[in-house]
Amino acid sequence: MNNTIFKSKEIKQYMLYLVDYKKVLIDEDVEPEVESVLLRIAYNSASSISKYHQYINDEYNQKEDKALKLDNVKTIVKLDELGLIRKVTENNEDVQYSITSLGLFYIFKKDLVSSIKDILLKNRNDTFFQTFLYPYIELNTLEKLNSREIFLALSKYLVTCARIVNNVVIDHLLKVENNKGDRIMVGFPKSSVIPEAEDPFDYGPYDSISYLKNRYNISWLDEENLKIRDEITEENKKIIRVYNEKERQELVLKINLETNRTILVDNSNNNEIAKFDLEKHPFEKNSYIMWDLIPCTPNQYLDHLFENPLFYFYDDMKNNLNNLCFSILQNISYDVYLPTDEFNERLQDCDTIVNDKIFRKLADNLRGEFDSYFYHELELKPLPVHG
Numbered sequence: 337m338n339n340t341i342f343k344s345k346e347i348k349q350y351m352l353y354l355v356d357y358k359k360v361l362i363d364e365d366v367e368p369e370v371e372s373v374l375l376r377i378a379y380n381s382a383s384s385i386s387k388y389h390q391y392i393n394d395e396y397n398q399k400e401d402k403a404l405k406l407d408n409v410k411t412i413v414k415l416d417e418l419g420l421i422r423k424v425t426e427n428n429e430d431v432q433y434s435i436t437s438l439g440l441f442y443i444f445k446k447d448l449v450s451s452i453k454d455i456l457l458k459n460r461n462d463t464f465f466q467t468f469l470y471p472y473i474e475l476n477t478l479e480k481l482n483s484r485e486i487f488l489a490l491s492k493y494l495v496t497c498a499r500i501v502n503n504v505v506i507d508h509l510l511k512v513e514n515n516k517g518d519r520i521m522v523g524f525p526k527s528s529v530i531p532e533a534e535d536p537f538d539y540g541p542y543d544s545i546s547y548l549k550n551r552y553n554i555s556w557l558d559e560e561n562l563k564i565r566d567e568i569t570e571e572n573k574k575i576i577r578v579y580n581e582k583e584r585q586e587l588v589l590k591i592n593l594e595t596n597r598t599i600l601v602d603n604s605n606n607n608e609i610a611k612f613d614l615e616k617h618p619f620e621k622n623s624y625i626m627w628d629l630i631p632c633t634p635n636q637y638l639d640h641l642f643e644n645p646l647f648y649f650y651d652d653m654k655n656n657l658n659n660l661c662f663s664i665l666q667n668i669s670y671d672v673y674l675p676t677d678e679f680n681e682r683l684q685d686c687d688t689i690v691n692d693k694i695f696r697k698l699a700d701n702l703r704g705e706f707d708s709y710f711y712h713e714l715e716l717k718p719l720p721v722h723g
Contacts, residue, residue: 346466353437435459452491480684486685500653562579565577587602664689
């Protein structure tokens, strides 16, 4: 499947929305009672505080428990402060709230949804659904479908979407936002002063010389002709000299373990080429990691990620769409052995899916991923009437 099936612009905008509005919330939990209120509002768009508490009080009264006090409004206030809900209307007597796109993202990421159809139809215009669902199946189709299995597949798909996006935001974008750029592990040239870790692949490029050569365009850094020499200038200050005898060129890494900084200097003119952060290796005693920072914004970094055809997001989303498409095709497939009611429901859902041009385009893109049997229902001929 070609990566163009993903609407990268819309997906990137949604990821940036998560970064811009709620940097802290995305990978944190809120209390179960707060999640309960959030779900209640998601299932009841424009819920009011008094209506919500009336619902709670009625439930507790039915259980012969003491009614909750209205001061639980603090829960609503917390959800509002977190950006999971927003005020819709406000008057002297009551305030009404609806769930935000961040709130929907949260409940799918946490897999809290029990009835996706209700939440979907009551929040049908939300950006989350517009970004991750409607490009592959029409809203009109979703309104007509009946199959519980299809909606379970849709719920699983959206939960996975939220978690894939969450991983990108946490693993990349928030770090870029906090660091003001892309922080890259560089490692060190093999040296007794700063010994390289036994497993350097985990903590930086194995060949730090190659990194310095390519990053800072130093053509004479040819590892075969280099000699590396260590010097200890004074306590907590060390030097690594990288010398090319053939070219008579030398770089100096000036290491200050007190300030946790390393400076790369061209010894021919004493010009500073770059500065690096320094960290103690988490496992190797007396070993350090050198970090480079490439200034960029989350937006610029996202462009870089999406330009890479090997970006893991593409494979993760492709597998997710594969699973969704397969489940839908499986649940509209012709099965004469079903009970009459289930057969008729499947027949109706099949007719709905077959007429969905967007889903058919997705299925065509995925053709070859599944047994051809499951494409029978996407042929132009209608299914035979159940006799």
